[in-house]
Structures are given as C-alpha cells and as structure tokens.
Amino acid sequence: MKDSFKKQKLGKTITTVFFVLLSIFYVFPVLMVLVNSFKVNTFVKTDTFGIPSGESFAEFDNFIKGMTFGGYPFASSVVYSIIITIFGTFLILLFTSMAAWYISRVDSTLCRVVYYACVFSMVVPFQMVMFTLSKTADTLKLNTPWTIPVIYLGFGAGLAVFMFVGFVKSIPLEIEEAAAIDGCSPIRTYFSVVLPMMKPTLVSVAILEIMWIWNDYLLPYLVLDRTEYRTIPIHIQYLKGSYGTVDLGATMALILLSIIPVIIFYLTCQKHIIKGVAAGAVKG
Amino acid sequence: MKRKHDSAAVNSDMIRKPIQRWAPFFLWPMVAAFLIGFVWPFFHGLFLSFCKFQTTSNWEWVGINNYAKALQDQSFVYSFGFTAIFAVVSLVLINVFAFAVAYALTQKIKGANLFRTVFFMPNLIGGIVLGYIWSMIFDGFLAYYEKSILTDTGWGFWGLIILTCWQQIGYMMIIYIAGLQAVPEDMLEAAKIDGASGWQTLFKVTIPNVMPSITICTFLSLTNGFKLFDQNLALTGGLPYTINPDGTAVHTTEMLALNIYNTFYGQSSTSRGVAQAKAVLFFILVATLAIAQLTATRKKEVQQ
Numbered sequence: 001m002k003d004s005f006k007k008q009k010l011g012k013t014i015t016t017v018f019f020v021l022l023s024i025f026y027v028f029p030v031l032m033v034l035v036n037s038f039k040v041n042t043f044v045k046t047d048t049f050g051i052p053s054g055e056s057f058a059e060f061d062n063f064i065k066g067m068t069f070g071g072y073p074f075a076s077s078v079v080y081s082i083i084i085t086i087f088g089t090f091l092i093l094l095f096t097s098m099a100a101w102y103i104s105r106v107d108s109t110l111c112r113v114v115y116y117a118c119v120f121s122m123v124v125p126f127q128m129v130m131f132t133l134s135k136t137a138d139t140l141k142l143n144t145p146w147t148i149p150v151i152y153l154g155f156g157a158g159l160a161v162f163m164f165v166g167f168v169k170s171i172p173l174e175i176e177e178a179a180a181i182d183g184c185s186p187i188r189t190y191f192s193v194v195l196p197m198m199k200p201t202l203v204s205v206a207i208l209e210i211m212w213i214w215n216d217y218l219l220p221y222l223v224l225d226r227t228e229y230r231t232i233p234i235h236i237q238y239l240k241g242s243y244g245t246v247d248l249g250a251t252m253a254l255i256l257l258s259i260i261p262v263i264i265f266y267l268t269c270q271k272h273i274i275k276g277v278a279a280g281a282v283k284g
Numbered sequence: 285m286k287r288k289h290d291s292a293a294v295n296s297d298m299i300r301k302p303i304q305r306w307a308p309f310f311l312w313p314m315v316a317a318f319l320i321g322f323v324w325p326f327f328h329g330l331f332l333s334f335c336k337f338q339t340t341s342n343w344e345w346v347g348i349n350n351y352a353k354a355l356q357d358q359s360f361v362y363s364f365g366f367t368a369i370f371a372v373v374s375l376v377l378i379n380v381f382a383f384a385v386a387y388a389l390t391q392k393i394k395g396a397n398l399f400r401t402v403f404f405m406p407n408l409i410g411g412i413v414l415g416y417i418w419s420m421i422f423d424g425f426l427a428y429y430e431k432s433i434l435t436d437t438g439w440g441f442w443g444l445i446i447l448t449c450w451q452q453i454g455y456m457m458i459i460y461i462a463g464l465q466a467v468p469e470d471m472l473e474a475a476k477i478d479g480a481s482g483w484q485t486l487f488k489v490t491i492p493n494v495m496p497s498i499t500i501c502t503f504l505s506l507t508n509g510f511k512l513f514d515q516n517l518a519l520t521g522g523l524p525y526t527i528n529p530d531g532t533a534v535h536t537t538e539m540l541a542l543n544i545y546n547t548f549y550g551q552s553s554t555s556r557g558v559a560q561a562k563a564v565l566f567f568i569l570v571a572t573l574a575i576a577q578l579t580a581t582r583k584k585e586v587q588q
Contacts, residue, residue, distance in 0.1 A: 015388050016395070022385075023402045026450070029417045030405075036420065048424025091317075099314035106304050114315060121322050123574040125511050127544045128567040131560060132332065133325035135340045140320065154321015157314055176299050186303045190310070215410025217514050218545075233412040237518070240416050248420065255413055262408045270401060277407070277455065278462045 030259065037062055037253040044248040062253035069250050070239050074257070077235040080145045081214060084231060087145075088152035089209045092160050093202055095153060100164030101194055105176075115165060121158035126218060129155070134222040143225050151223055152213055159280065160205050167201040168194070207269070207276035214262070232258045333560040350561035359534045360562055363543040370441065370539065371509030374448045378505045379498070382453045386460035387486070400461070404454035411451075415518020418447045422519075433520060440520040440537035447515055452508065456501045463497030464490070496581065503577035510570055513541040522546070540566055 035051060036044050043056040052058065067074050103111040133151070137143050142150050171194065179189045195202075217233040224231070230238065236258070239251050266273060303310070328340070333350055337343035354360055385403065389396045406414065422433040422443050433439050467490055475485045491498070516522070522538030538546070544566060547559035 012391075012393055015391075015393055019385075019388070019393070019395070019399050023399060026402050026405065026454075029421055029450070032421055032424075033417055044420065045423065045427060048420060048427065095314040095317065098310040102303060102307065102310035106300050106307075108304075111311075114311070114318075117323065118318070121318075121326075123571045124322075124326065124567055125541070125563075125570045127513075127541050127563045129322065129325035129329050130545075130563075131548055131556065132328040132340065133321065136320060136325055136328075142320070150317050151321045153314070154317035154319070157318045157322070161314070173299065180298055180302070186306045187309070211408065215413075217410065217412045217517075233410050233514075236416065237412050240419075240518070251416065252420065255416065258413060259409055263405070266405060266408045267401075273408075274400075274404065274458055277404075277458050 033252050033256050033259070036249065037256045039249055039252075041247050041249040044252065058249055062247075062249040063257070065247065066250040066253040066257070069247065069254065070235070072230060072235060072238070074235065074254055077230050077232045078258075080229050081231045083145045084148055084152075084220065085210055085213045088149035088156075088213045089206055091149045091153045092156055092209050093206055096157050096160035096205075097164045097195070097198060097202065098190065099157075100161050101168050101190060103161070104165050104168040115161065118158045118161040121155075122162065126155075130218065130222055133219075137223045143223055145224070145229055148220060148223055151219070152209075155219070156209060156212065159208065163201055163205055163280065164198065167198060171197055201279075203272050204276035204279040207273050208280045210265075211273075329560055330564060332557065333564045334557075336557045338554065338556055346557065350557040351565070353555075353558045354561045354565060357547075357558065357562075358528060358532060359538065360540075360543055360547075362534050362536070363538050363540050366441075366537070367510055367512075367539045370444060370512070371506050374445055374452075374509045375502060375505045377445065377449050378452050378456055379501055381449065382456035382501065383460050383498075385453065386457045386464055387490075389457070390461060390464045400457070403457055406451045407455050411514025412518045414447060414451060415515045418443065418450075419519050434523040437524065437536040440523070443519055444512075444516065444537065447519060448509070448512065451515075452505060456505060459497050459501050459504075460494065463494035467493040499577065499581050503573065503580070507570055507573050507577075510573065511541055512539055513545070516542045517545075540569075 032048065036048065038058055038060075039047075039050075039052040039062075040056050040058045041062075043050070043052070047056065050056065099114070103115050133155070137148070137151055142148055175193060175197075176189055179193050184193070215233060216231075217237065220229075220231050221234050221237070224234070226234065236251065236254060239254070240246060332340070332343060334345060334347055335343040336346045336350075385399075389400060409417075419433060422439070426432055426439065431439070433443050471489050471493070472485060475489050480488065516537070516539045520537040522535030522542055524537070525533045525535040527533055535543075535546075544559055544562045547555055547562060
C-alpha cells in the first residue's frame with residue numbers, strides 16, 4: 001500500500017517536471033521576441049539565442065525605428081486595428097443577436113432559409129469568396145476601417161447566428177409572454193428582457209470575434225485600401241515580406257508591441273476566453 | 285425550431301405577430317450584410333469559376349475548362365498532396381498531445397491552472413505574427429548549419445508541423461478538458477472499486493465517455509490543417525521551389541490555400557478563372573469534411 005503511494009507521488013512529480021519543461025518550450029518563442037527586440041539587427045540572425053550585451057545591445061533603438069518603419073506609422077496600424085476590432089465586434093453582437101431572436105421566435109420559412117444559409121456559410125473557406133468579396137467591397141466603398149465592419153458582419157454572421165439561436169431556443173417563452181402581457185413592445189422586450197439574459201453567449205461570441213478580427217490578415221489585406229490603411233498583421237507582413245533588406249530587430253520590436261496588449265487581454269479575461277472557446281468549439 | 289408543435293405555440297402567436305412587424309429592425313440589417321459579405325460573393329465566385337476573367341466586369345464563358353486546367357496544374361495537385369499529408373500528421377500529433385496534456389491536467393496536479401494558461405496562450409497571437417516568430421527561431425537554429433528554413437522542403441514541412449502543434453494543442457486541450465470534466469465521477473469510482481488498472485480505466489471508461497470531444501477535435505484539426513494560410517505564408521511562403529521540364533514552378537511547401545491565393549494574385553492575372561475553379565474545388569473538399577464531421581457527431585450522440 002505504502003509502496004503504491006510512493007509510486008503515485010513519484011509519478012506526479014515526473015508529470016510536474018515534464019509540464020514545467022513543456023511550459024518553457026511554450027514560453028520560449030515569446031521570450032525570444034523580447035530578447036531580440038533589444039538586439040542590433042545583424043546579431044538577430046547570427047546570434048538569435050544570445051542575450052543582447054555590449055555591441056549587440058540596441059537599447060530602445062529598434063522601438064524608435066519601428067515606429068516609422070517601412071514608411072508607415074505603426075501607431076496608425078494600432079488605431080486601425082482597434083477601430084476595426086471594436087466596431088466589427090459590436091456590429092456582429094448587436095445585429096446577429098437581434099436576428100437570431102427574430103429567427104427563433106418568428107420561425108417562418110424565410111427565417112429557416114436565413115438560418116440554414118448561415119450554418120452553410122460556416123463551412124465555406126475564405127478563398128472561395130475572397131476575390132469577388134474584395135471587388136464587392138470596393139464597389140460599395142466598404143474598403144475603409146470605418147466601413148469594413150459591415151463585411152465582417154456579413155462574412156462572420158454564420159457562427160454568431162448559430163450560437164445565438166442555440167441559446168435563444170433555451171430561453172423559456174413564458175418570460176417574453178409575461179412582458180408582452182404587460183404591454184412591452186418587441187423592442188423593449190428585446191433590449192430589457194432578452195438581451196440581458198443572453199449575456200453569457202454575448203461574452204463568448206465577443207471573445208471569438210475579437211480573436212478573429214484582431215488577428216485576421218487576408219480579409220483586411222484584400223479589402224482595405226492598403227496604401228492608406230494597414231492593420232497590425234498587414235503592417236508586419238509588409239515589413240517581413242517585402243523584398244530587400246529586412247530589419248529583424250525592428251520587426252521583433254513591433255511584434256513585441258503587438259502581442260503585449262493581447263497577453264494583457266488574455267490574462268485579465270482568461271476565464272471568459274477559455275469558456276468562449278469551449279462554447280464555440282462545441283458548435284461542431 | 286419545432287416550437288410550432290408545442291403547447292406553448294398556442295400562446296407564442298402573441299409574441300410572434302408583433303415581432304414580425306419589426307423585421308426591418310431585427311432581421312434585415314444582418315441579412316443585408318450577409319448578402320453583401322457572403323451570399324453574393326459566393327454565387328458570383330461560383331459563376332466566375334466557369335469564366336475566363338481578369339476583372340469581374342470583363343468575363344467570357346469557358347465552361348468546365350478552368351476545372352480541367354486546375355486539375356492538370358501540377359502545383360495544385362502537389363499542394364493537395366502536401367496539404368493532405370500535413371493535415372493528417374498534424375491531426376495525429378495535436379490530438380495525442382492535447383489529450384495527454386488534458387488528461388494529466390485533470391489529475392489534480394500542482395499548478396494545473398498555470399499550465400493551462402500557458403498552453404493556451406499561442407491561440408491569442410495571429411498566424412502571421414506566429415509565422416515570423418518561428419521563422420526567426422528556426423533560422424536561428426539552422427544558422428549554425430548555415431541553412432535556412434526556406435531552402436529545404438523537409439525543414440519547411442516539420443517547421444509548419446511544430447508551429448501548428450504549438451498553436452493548436454492548447455486549443456484542443458481546452459475542449460478535451462471540458463470533455464474529461466464531464467465524465468461521471470461514479471463511473472470512475474466503480475471502475476476503481478472493481479479493481480481496474482489506470483490504463484483499463486482510461487481505455488474502457490474515460491475514452492468512450494469523451495468520444496464527442498474526440499470527434500470535434502479530430503475534425504477541427506483536420507479542417508484547420510487543410511485551411512492553413514497565414515502561418516504558411518509567413519513561415520515559408522511556399523519556398524523552396526523546383527522548376528518542371530515544361531517551365532512551370534512548383535513551390536514545395538505551398539499548401540492549398542496559398543496555392544489558390546498565388547494563382548489569383550501571382551505574377552500573371554490571366555489565370556484567375558483557374559484560381560476560382562481551384563477555390564470551388566477547395567470549398568467542396570472542406571465542406572465534405574465538415575459534413576462528415578456532422579454525421580459522425582450525430583451518430584455518436586445516438587449511441588449514447
């Protein structure tokens with residue numbers, strides 16, 4: 001008995017040690033970004049894993065250089081990314097939740113067609129529509145950071161509608177009936193009765209959309225007018241992907257700046273993020 | 285959506301009728317955006333796959349010509365094979381590791397929450413940025429051998445695998461943890477009392493109970509593998525390439541999505557019809573996988 005107890009304890013220690021090693025492997029790449037963002041460019045390639053010191057230490061030069069790197073202000077990229085993510089997520093949350101409520105309560109033939117079209121859109125890869133979508137966006141002038149959220153609402157509606165319909169179906173009708181008897185108009189019923197009840201799903205959908213839009217590269221790359229508007233992923237792709245000499249030090253500095261807010265967001269909303277991901281995955 | 289036959293449906297007319305009058309407010313904004321952002325581009329794309337075109341306004345009907353050309357395109361066929369192998373290898377590695385990690389983390393080890401936080405973190409970082417972070421690291425290692433990830437197909441392939449695993453293990457782990465936590469405690473207890481060994485409990489009790497999670501994760505990692513784009517573009521960009529006897533180039537780490545992209549926006553814009561045909565084939569492939577997943581999940585649900 002005592003023996004098996006010891007064995008179990010040993011097993012747990014081994015697992016813990018293994019996980020510590022695995023964690024180091026997981027953090028290592030991000031750590032390398034930090035290290036190399038303070039390194040002089042030429043040393044990034046020749047001495048990637050060394051700690052910057054002496055002649056390889058660049059102080060804050062990379063960050064200063066990075067601000068106007070590639071002839072484009074990094075601050076603009078940050079602002080555009082923030083505008084598109086916030087505005088896009090807001091549009092999706094508001095309009096898909098309203099539509100989902102309408103779809104499940106009215107339940108007409110049209111509603112079913114819309115619903116199944118939304119489900120269908122989830123299995124269509126972006127490459128299928130990218131060319132025609134970017135042309136449509138151009139024609140309708142949806143190619144600025146202030147209008148591209150409409151495209152996100154359209155292309156991202158599928159998953160959101162699906163998740164909201166799933167939730168609305170679980171809300172007992174009696175509550176809304178009571179509101180109707182009390183003389184609530186549909187608008188009032190929706191905003192003061194239904195919407196507050198949807199909070200958990202709103203949070204889950206918001207998390208999924210934020211993660212998608214913030215990191216999305218190809219859609220804004222094809223839709224936005226790139227000479228004027230670059231989101232963070234587009235900007236970084238420009239720096240690394242362009243021909244000629246690449247300043248790795250400055251690129252790493254910008255990558256570091258772009259992941260710091262993400263990591264802060266993650267650490268503060270971790271519980272919601274993990275729950276949102278689990279909820280979004282179960283949709284299948 | 286089967287409310288109509290419920291007893292509640294009698295009363296729900298009271299709700300339905302007033303809401304219906306507000307369709308322009310509740311339904312139409314979403315539908316309008318959906319038509320612009322999905323429905324129209326989808327059918328327009330489907331139509332253009334049968335045309336020769338450079339811009340959307342200047343097209344000429346060519347029938348299934350584009351499809352024939354797409355299937356004869358060696359770079360497309362090659363990228364399909366490369367992608368399929370990649371998807372299967374990453375599927376196996378991701379799921380084995382993710383399940384193992386999730387299983388260990390649900391065994392009440394110290395710091396489980398911290399580990400979970402760390403393993404999920406890469407999912408928050410976008411594919412482009414991840415690709416460049418790893419390209420720096422791989423090139424840092426390969427610099428000792430005076431090589432680069434861009435010069436060798438094998439390095440490129442395994443680089444993509446490592447990157448994908450690093451990113452997705454944490455994601456699948458979350459789904460497996462949710463599944464494992466739902467395994468009924470009394471079943472595990474009963475197995476223990478009956479004297480089942482740890483492995484027996486794992487294979488006879490735990491795994492059958494998390495089958496739904498396993499189905500979700502395998503198909504998710506499979507479709508993710510087939511759809512991979514950002515990471516591919518940032519890490520290898522499809523390089524290196526070989527030149528065929530007929531003068532066409534095959535990029536040996538180019539996956540399907542990147543191949544379609546390059547056909548659309550590559551040096552010549554004369555092959556856009558072929559690119560759109562490739563995209564339709566790609567869509568059919570991904571949709572088939574998704575439908576297969578749905579049926580498999582449904583079947584499992586019935587069995588339970």
